[in-house]
Amino acid sequence: MPTPDSEPLVIADRSFQTRVFLGTGGFRRLSDLEAAITVSGTDLVTVALRRIDSSADGGLLDVIRRTGCDVLPNTAGCYTARDAVITAKLAREAFATDWIKLEVIGDERTLLPDVAALLDAAEQLVDAGFTVLPFTTDDPIVARRLEAVGCAAVMPLGSPIGSGMGIRNPYNVALVVDAVTVPVVLDAGVGTASDAAMAMELGCDAVLCASAISRAHNPPAMASAIAGAVRCGRLARVAGRIPRRFYAEASTTTVGVPEFAQS
């Protein structure tokens, strides 16, 4: 199969082998996580930070190290810009990376981003030298503002975190792609492989998946399916889809249609 898409994904100063990033949340077994990392071919996985005396899994970083992946720490659980900034600084100290997946959540039930606080935190972190990848709404104006304060990518949601509802507003995701020049990573909402393919067909540069893979009946198999869907979706985007038409358009010429005598 020809692969017109030979351009690797580049975010800030780093290029990536694949266009799938993997969230580590929700895996019941670390062996499933390791298999999903390997099968998907991802080279960037998210981790969160929690108090050391909480019921944390041991060995998570060992698994990630074994696979050769880099860590993308997140600020999950932060509801204010201040908490997110402190958490990002803790992450920089713990993992020796200035990359941060910035989450500032505004509502416990929907886990939707608080975009005012998000912009505030993003600006502070960019000023502090972080490479900021913000989890945001599918609002192209907010995406543009995040780019303007110096974010290295924008990560709009398809639907709420862990909902598996897919891309509820493809039109907005396409608008986000059109609104910014930094890479767009579809983050949250993917429920199955076709959602990931749609994200790429809409022009997203990558997909970040956690629950769709980690909570699947067979996580490594779903990792493989989503990685394949991302490749196919990207290829379709690069290939260029046909326009949608209200009425049919014949693919066979009408010239030379035989005319049969009336019987």
Add this chain to the structure above:
Amino acid sequence: MIELNGRPLPTCPGCKLSKILAEFDPPGDGRGIAVAVDGEVIPWSEWTHFVVQDGARLELVRAVQGG
């Protein structure tokens, strides 16, 4: 008395951060964990001489699955 991860912890006057955190057996290079004292992140390289004041609130964190 200080507060570590939300729990009260008795401590000595002039106690260093490294001594307080020793029971958690931090990795030799400090990687994988991090601590904030009253909202300020204290780099691992400063743990041995950072004095924790009475009443300080410490948050000690490490990586967990998430995101």
